[in-house]
Structures are given as C-alpha cells and as structure tokens.
C-alpha cells in the first residue's frame with residue numbers, strides 16, 4: 001500500500017505551521033467561511049469579507065489585525081501569490097543542483 005496515501009492527513013499536518021498569537025497577527029489575511037453553510041460553533045463572529053463584501057463568520061479568537069476574507073477570495077489570493085512567486089527554486093537550491101550536476105559529470109568522466 002502507498003505509505004504516502006495512507007498517511008495523507010499526517011503529511012498535511014506536517015505542512016501546518018503552529019504559530020504564536022503574536023505571529024498570527026502578522027499574517028496577510030484570515031480566510032473565513034461564508035455564511036449560509038452549517039455553523040459548528042454558536043459563538044462564531046459575523047463579519048464581511050474585506051475583499052468582496054459577502055457575509056462571513058469566524059471564531060472569536062482569530063487574529064484581530066489581518067483582514068478577514070471569504071474562502072473564495074482567500075483561495076484567489078493564494079493562487080495569485082503562487083503565480084507571482086512561481087515554484088522557482090531558490091538561489092541556494094539552484095546552486096546545490098548545479099554542484100550536484102558537476103559532481104555527477106566528474107564521476108562520469110572519471111568512469112566510476
């Protein structure tokens with residue numbers, strides 16, 4: 001069985017950064033659920049998406065400073081960020097790849 005599939009949730013959780021409340025205040029946006037769907041908590045706070053203005057709700061303890069946006073606007077922002085940054089390797093990664101290619105070439109030339 002594919003280990004990666006079996007541990008899908010564990011893999012996903014490895015990508016989740018747990019940060020302090022202070023660090024959370026520095027995020028770009030807080031992505032919230034739009035109104036209309038089920039609410040899991042009766043003490044959710046009602047608000048409006050800072051981008052498109054639709055009604056949203058969030059937990060009372062989310063970071064106060066960052067704008068709250070609906071999941072649709074949030075995903076659009078994440079996609080726009082990805083498109084802008086691209087998935088380009090960093091300079092360090094590029095240098096490491098070049099060094100590895102040089103070593104492989106040397107090994108081939110030496111014949112081992």
Ligand SMILES: [Zn+2]
Nearest residue numbers: 049052070073
């Ligand atoms: Zn929105």
